[in-house]
Amino acid sequence: MSHVIASAAQRTLFIGLMSGTSLDGVDGVLVDFAHGTQVLAHASSGFDEELRTELLALNTPDGHNELHRALLAANALVRCYARVVRQLLQQSGLPASKIAAIGAHGQTVRHRPQLFDGTGYTLQLNAPALLAELTGITVVADLRSRDVAAGGQGAPLVPAFHQGVFGRTEQTTLVLNIGGIANLSVLGADGSVLGFDSGPGNALMDGWCLEHTRKPYDEGGRWAAYGQLIPELLDSMLAEPFLNLPPPKSTGRDLFHAQWLTQQLQALHNTPAPADVQTTLTEFTAASCADAVKRFGRDGKELLVCGGGALNSYLMQRMAALLPGVHVTTTAARGLPPLEVEAAAFAWLAHQCLQGLPGNLASVTGASGPRILGAIYPA
Incomplete structure (x- = not known):
């Protein structure tokens, strides 16, 4: 040196x-x-x-x-x-x-x-x-x-840092970073750490929002809250094989990109309203994140969310609804703002x-x- x-x-x-x-x-x-x-x-x-x-x-x-x-x-x-x-x-x-x-x-x-x-x-x-x-x-x-x-x-490289800042010896803590891609850190009370990319975060939502509203993101999830869920589309997206792979795993725009979404939409029987697609994309992120918590979150009772997704109040509400018994909040509760x-x-x-x-x-x-x-x- x-x-x-x-x-x-x-x-x-x-x-x-x-x-x-x-x-x-x-x-x-x-x-x-x-x-x-x-x-x-x-x-x-x-x-x-x-x-x-x-x-x-x-x-x-x-x-x-x-x-x-x-x-x-x-x-x-x-x-x-x-x-x-x-x-x-x-x-x-x-x-x-x-x-x-x-x-x-x-x-x-x-x-x-x-x-x-x-x-x-x-x-x-x-x-x-x-x-x-x-x-x-x-x-x-x-x-x-x-x-x-x-x-x-x-990737992800942040779980070691999460452990040092947010880990507790009396309970398992879950940290979910929602950027373009979402990644989950499971910080065990025994000092063990598991972390992996759970699937898409904001990337698909932001891309669709930009294309149809000319805004870079859906502020607070207000547009998504306006639309209606498309169950057929949600089920198709949740069938993506990456979501069921065991950790360690990571992903990015190499998989979850605009063409991937176009293929999902082309399989639908009818042309959906743009707002309904946004609602379904938000549910896709919420559901894939919630599934990762359920499968690998052990006995975690608190989910600390960071990244831009933490500012999407509708997304946060949907994750809380999908994770009964888990307190969903942001990392600000532990003294470090999400961004x-x-x-x-x-x-x-x-x-x-x-x-x-x-x-x-x-x-x-x-x-x-x-x-x-x-x-x-x-x-």
């Missing part, structure tokens, strides 16, 4: 940046790990329509100058990251020199950790060298590929990397063992 990195590792202030499969923008937090996990500042920046459209397009192979477009999109993404970093420093009144490192996740455009020939890969667009230049702060990036190289899913959790987890992963400590849990990802995650780009 170089002198620069050794010096950074002694500091306790880290920034975490997260842009997820929802493709709505960047969330960033400034965290102090001196005594537990203390979020000092939170900032966000939405993607402009051009960048969002390009990132969405790059999720689907089209063969049209993809490498050039991907690298340009990565540079644009990192400039958005840098804006969030500047906001965090301005809010906190701290200079860049006080920050040990930035944990920068990047934007996932391919995630296929298990292919038929036994190999796999995960790809996040990022330009960490440019981010280090723009901010003057050490950057830790490429946080998933080492776990995949060790035979793991590369800060995942970014804080990537700050924690950067902290683990600089300390030379593992960031993955083999019980979650299926990797052959604990691994130090991330590549370091010194300031």
Whole structure:
């Protein structure tokens, strides 16, 4: 470890940046790990329509100058990251020199950790060298590929962080992150941790909402609450084989994309009203999440929800209705607002990397063992 990195590792202030499969923008937090996990500042920046459209397009192979477009999109993404970093420093009144490192996740455009020939890969667009230049702060990036190289899913990586922040010794705690994809952490009272992607989160709902209302998401689930459930469509979507796979498992837009939904709709006997499709997509997310809790949540009586889905009150109501006996609330009840959790987890992963400590849990990802995650780009 170089002198620069050794010096950074002694500091306790880290920034975490997260842009997820929802493709709505960047969330960033400034965290102090001196005594537990203390979020000092939170900032966000939405993607402009051009960048969002390009990132969405790059999720689907089209063969049209993809490498050039991907690298340009990565540079644009990192400039958005840098804006969030500047906001965090301005809010906190701290200079860049006080920050040990930035944990920068990047934007996932391919995630296929298990292919038929036994190999796999995960790809996040990022330009960490440019981010280090723009901010003057050490950057830790490429946080998933080492776990995949060790035979793991590369996701979810947040359960280890969830255990440290939300785990209790007197009861099993359940943490559900609903971003574009939903993932569940089962934090046992005995210290055991199980985590996996349960299925779609906001990705299908947001895409349908944008297509039919020109709004990026269904605020509060109000449009979904207006429509009527389509049982035939719901049953068809719930028959997706991924949902019944045992953990470890992870997924993304490689599976749950617009074409997947189009195939489901084409099998219907009648053309449904757009609002009814939105209602059914919301129920699909609620039902797949609730099923994961019922199958793997053991004796958990509390479900803490984070991510953008936690702000969808109709979705939260539907999950509560499907999980009688489970108290469904948000992570704010435990002191960490829903939109800060995942970014804080990537700050924690950067902290683990600089300390030379593992960031993955083999019980979650299926990797052959604990691994130090991330590549370091010194300031």
